[in-house]
Amino acid sequence: MARIVQKFGGTSVADIERIRNVALRVKKEVDAGNEVAVIVSAMAGVTNQLVGYAREMSVLHDAREYDTIVSTGEQVTSGLLAMALQNLGINARSWLAWQLPFRTDGVHSKARIEGIETGEIVQRFEQGQVAVLAGFQGLGPDNRITTLGRGGSDTSAVALAAALNADRCDIYTDVDGVYTTNPKIVPSARKIDRITYEEMLELASQGAKVLETRSVALAMQHNVRLQVLSSFVEAPGTLVCDEDEIVEQKIVSGIAYSPEEAKVTVRHVPDRPGVAASIFGSLADAAVNVDMIVQNVTEDGNTTDMTFTIGKTDLERAQQVLEKLRDELGFKEVNADPNVAKVSVVGVGMRSQPGVAKTMFRTLSDKGINIQVISTSEIKVSVLIAAEYTELAVRALHTAYGLDGPPAG
Amino acid sequence: MARIVQKFGGTSVADIERIRNVALRVKKEVDAGNEVAVIVSAMAGVTNQLVGYAREMSVLHDAREYDTIVSTGEQVTSGLLAMALQNLGINARSWLAWQLPFRTDGVHSKARIEGIETGEIVQRFEQGQVAVLAGFQGLGPDNRITTLGRGGSDTSAVALAAALNADRCDIYTDVDGVYTTNPKIVPSARKIDRITYEEMLELASQGAKVLETRSVALAMQHNVRLQVLSSFVEAPGTLVCDEDEIVEQKIVSGIAYSPEEAKVTVRHVPDRPGVAASIFGSLADAAVNVDMIVQNVTEDGNTTDMTFTIGKTDLERAQQVLEKLRDELGFKEVNADPNVAKVSVVGVGMRSQPGVAKTMFRTLSDKGINIQVISTSEIKVSVLIAAEYTELAVRALHTAYGLDGPPAG
Numbered sequence: 001m002a003r004i005v006q007k008f009g010g011t012s013v014a015d016i017e018r019i020r021n022v023a024l025r026v027k028k029e030v031d032a033g034n035e036v037a038v039i040v041s042a043m044a045g046v047t048n049q050l051v052g053y054a055r056e057m058s059v060l061h062d063a064r065e066y067d068t069i070v071s072t073g074e075q076v077t078s079g080l081l082a083m084a085l086q087n088l089g090i091n092a093r094s095w096l097a098w099q100l101p102f103r104t105d106g107v108h109s110k111a112r113i114e115g116i117e118t119g120e121i122v123q124r125f126e127q128g129q130v131a132v133l134a135g136f137q138g139l140g141p142d143n144r145i146t147t148l149g150r151g152g153s154d155t156s157a158v159a160l161a162a163a164l165n166a167d168r169c170d171i172y173t174d175v176d177g178v179y180t181t182n183p184k185i186v187p188s189a190r191k192i193d194r195i196t197y198e199e200m201l202e203l204a205s206q207g208a209k210v211l212e213t214r215s216v217a218l219a220m221q222h223n224v225r226l227q228v229l230s231s232f233v234e235a236p237g238t239l240v241c242d243e244d245e246i247v248e249q250k251i252v253s254g255i256a257y258s259p260e261e262a263k264v265t266v267r268h269v270p271d272r273p274g275v276a277a278s279i280f281g282s283l284a285d286a287a288v289n290v291d292m293i294v295q296n297v298t299e300d301g302n303t304t305d306m307t308f309t310i311g312k313t314d315l316e317r318a319q320q321v322l323e324k325l326r327d328e329l330g331f332k333e334v335n336a337d338p339n340v341a342k343v344s345v346v347g348v349g350m351r352s353q354p355g356v357a358k359t360m361f362r363t364l365s366d367k368g369i370n371i372q373v374i375s376t377s378e379i380k381v382s383v384l385i386a387a388e389y390t391e392l393a394v395r396a397l398h399t400a401y402g403l404d405g406p407p408a409g
Numbered sequence: 410m411a412r413i414v415q416k417f418g419g420t421s422v423a424d425i426e427r428i429r430n431v432a433l434r435v436k437k438e439v440d441a442g443n444e445v446a447v448i449v450s451a452m453a454g455v456t457n458q459l460v461g462y463a464r465e466m467s468v469l470h471d472a473r474e475y476d477t478i479v480s481t482g483e484q485v486t487s488g489l490l491a492m493a494l495q496n497l498g499i500n501a502r503s504w505l506a507w508q509l510p511f512r513t514d515g516v517h518s519k520a521r522i523e524g525i526e527t528g529e530i531v532q533r534f535e536q537g538q539v540a541v542l543a544g545f546q547g548l549g550p551d552n553r554i555t556t557l558g559r560g561g562s563d564t565s566a567v568a569l570a571a572a573l574n575a576d577r578c579d580i581y582t583d584v585d586g587v588y589t590t591n592p593k594i595v596p597s598a599r600k601i602d603r604i605t606y607e608e609m610l611e612l613a614s615q616g617a618k619v620l621e622t623r624s625v626a627l628a629m630q631h632n633v634r635l636q637v638l639s640s641f642v643e644a645p646g647t648l649v650c651d652e653d654e655i656v657e658q659k660i661v662s663g664i665a666y667s668p669e670e671a672k673v674t675v676r677h678v679p680d681r682p683g684v685a686a687s688i689f690g691s692l693a694d695a696a697v698n699v700d701m702i703v704q705n706v707t708e709d710g711n712t713t714d715m716t717f718t719i720g721k722t723d724l725e726r727a728q729q730v731l732e733k734l735r736d737e738l739g740f741k742e743v744n745a746d747p748n749v750a751k752v753s754v755v756g757v758g759m760r761s762q763p764g765v766a767k768t769m770f771r772t773l774s775d776k777g778i779n780i781q782v783i784s785t786s787e788i789k790v791s792v793l794i795a796a797e798y799t800e801l802a803v804r805a806l807h808t809a810y811g812l813d814g815p816p817a818g
């Protein structure tokens with residue numbers, strides 16, 4: 001007997017028929033003698049509709065009311081799935097966050113989970129009852145409904161799995177696992193059987209959309225074994241787990257890319273202490289998230305060029321912030337380039353294996369792709385290139401690191 | 410300063426624009442210095458959609474899950490109206506039943522209100538805060554959401570008004586008040602300014618669809634002054650109140666009619682004690698609600714004919730019940746006629762004024778309308794007639810009792 005948390009996303013519960021299908025998935029775990037708790041998202045499209053109502057009513061709306069409104073989508077699904085399970089003869093009931101309670105802090109619409117009281121659920125496990133929980137929602141210290149932000153149901157599931165000390169947290173979605181890269185641009189991309197939390201985290205934050213970064217970080221922190229699999233295909237998915245559980249570790253596990261980047265260069269910044277702190281402090285104050293940073297000395301030797309990347313959507317705001325700093329700091333000009341992409345190779349194996357970066361640079365060079373910025377971490381090498389080369393670069397790197405499988409059919 | 414409960418039905422909050430309009434209605438009461446609590450229904454169509462989901466999932470569904478699902482409609486509206494009020498600079502917040510709590514018994518989907526903890530709302534009245542409550546819902550003893558049955562938001566509003574000892578409970582709807590009869594069939598029908606609880610109760614249970622019978626009964630019990638008015642027209646509505654508040658009481662206040670009746674005659678029933686108890690007891694056991702009852706002695710003197718009316722939708726079930734009784738009781742046959750209508754004249758004035766029934770019978774007779782069954786109460790005379798005469802009868806009676814106003818235009 002195992003204790004399993006299953007999470008089903010919006011497309012998996014998009015209509016009554018699909019919710020019935022989800023019930024069959026849950027039944028399999030029940031029939032196998034497992035204790036099962038299920039986290040559900042809103043039916044596909046519902047959250048967008050509710051968010052649309054709130055935005056139409058008021059651009060600057062009260063986040064507490066927003067949470068009251070948008071949390072209803074998951075509430076509906078939880079009741080419907082409990083019904084569907086009962087139809088199959090399974091003892092099941094829905095739970096809303098306030099009923100457990102599933103406690104969060106008071107930051108409405110972006111709440112953080114503080115603790116989950118699982119006593120009653122566990123007691124009912126012993127009576128064979130399946131718990132169906134509305135995901136994405138919590139109970140704030142103000143006794144009002146909070147929400148965890150978009151994609152929060154993954155986080156709900158991982159937090160519940162941690163609180164229940166579950167053997168596994170299965171995230172059912174519309175893809176059948178985590179791939180070595182996006183199969184849409186590399187047909188020979190392969191599904192990864194096992195991947196470490198660290199790698200998944202890098203892949204997730206580098207643009208792989210399968211799992212929310214936050215839920216992976218939470219899983220790593222609490223050592224929750226996370227499986228990503230498809231609601232629609234009967235096949236094992238990708239297990240995100242501790243390095244110990246992975247016998248044969250590849251040097252590079254996957255190639256990620258993100259077209260959401262913009263490059264900013266501040267030219268001829270006077271080379272004196274505190275300048276970088278001033279620039280990046282001001283950007284942080286304006287909630288502009290800076291990713292890669294490179295600093296070069298210019299020809300005259302007294303000034304530097306500062307290059308960094310930010311999210312495309314923050315570009316205008318960043319330019320405004322920098323213009324205000326120009327006189328104070330005395331730099332020459334700001335150049336912005338939104339037509340860039342970040343491509344990353346990720347793998348825990350590269351810790352013990354030199355030469356990974358070299359392979360990357362040579363591969364790109366062979367294809368005539370110019371590298372604009374480089375940044376590395378222990379398990380990742382990222383480069384910034386012109387956006388138009390993205391697919392070419394990803395395909396070439398996928399081949400170079402031996403990740404190609406047979407083309408998908 | 411007064412304390413007002415306002416209730417807005419589904420058509421009044423059908424979309425964002427209408428919810429904004431509702432906020433303006435609320436603002437008027439706030440600007441007048443009143444303490445205001447608002448009960449909202451789900452946006453028109455939403456409850457039907459949610460009920461549709463539940464039914465599609467399972468015909469015999471768990472009422473607790475049903476309540477979890479269908480209560481979300483009002484939850485969404487409560488958040489949206491709180492936002493709309495905040496847009497107008499009004500201090501407002503939404504309340505869900507579990508947050509007060511608004512307690513009911515545990516009969517899911519048809520719960521009865523047991524008590525409302527209004528302490529926090531009243532405290533916030535003092536800070537000028539408007540309370541926006543999701544109607545139709547409650548918190549059951551099982552710590553789960555209950556619902557009050559269709560039309561339950563009217564009941565929520567009256568119960569809240571009683572608990573708050575409010576000066577008035579305004580029910581905003583898509584008509585501008587209670588009419589002397591249905592203006593669709595009598596263009597000269599007039600809006601009634603004031604009507605007693607007893608009359609409203611008779612009119613409501615006799616087919617006038619403006620208010621739920623249950624909410625009127627609750628208002629009468631707790632002496633809540635109830636006003637029915639339009640969300641869309643700026644005009645006073647109809648006040649449902651105690652007899653003392655009505656200076657000039659008409660003999661007949663209104664004419665109601667119901668086409669939902671069927672007539673059943675059980676012929677040649679042996680005339681011995683216990684037969685009526687057996688027939689009506691069996692019907693009650695089968696949940697068939699019997700309305701008018703008439704018993705005649707037949708020509709032979711040893712048997713009676715028993716005639717009664719029931720809801721059309723119960724007719725088939727009633728016939729099955731009666732067939733089973735035939736041998737036991739030894740009656741001859743059962744005749745059923747679904748083509749009947751009940752027409753009622755209602756007015757507290759008839760208590761002190763004889764001749765009301767006579768006027769009714771003569772008016773119908775003059776039009777050549779045959780009366781099949783008669784039933785009376787202290788403030789009502791009802792007759793059963795052939796359905797095809799309904800409009801003719803209602804128009805003639807409306808004129809006969811002096812209720813005609815200038816034709817609507």
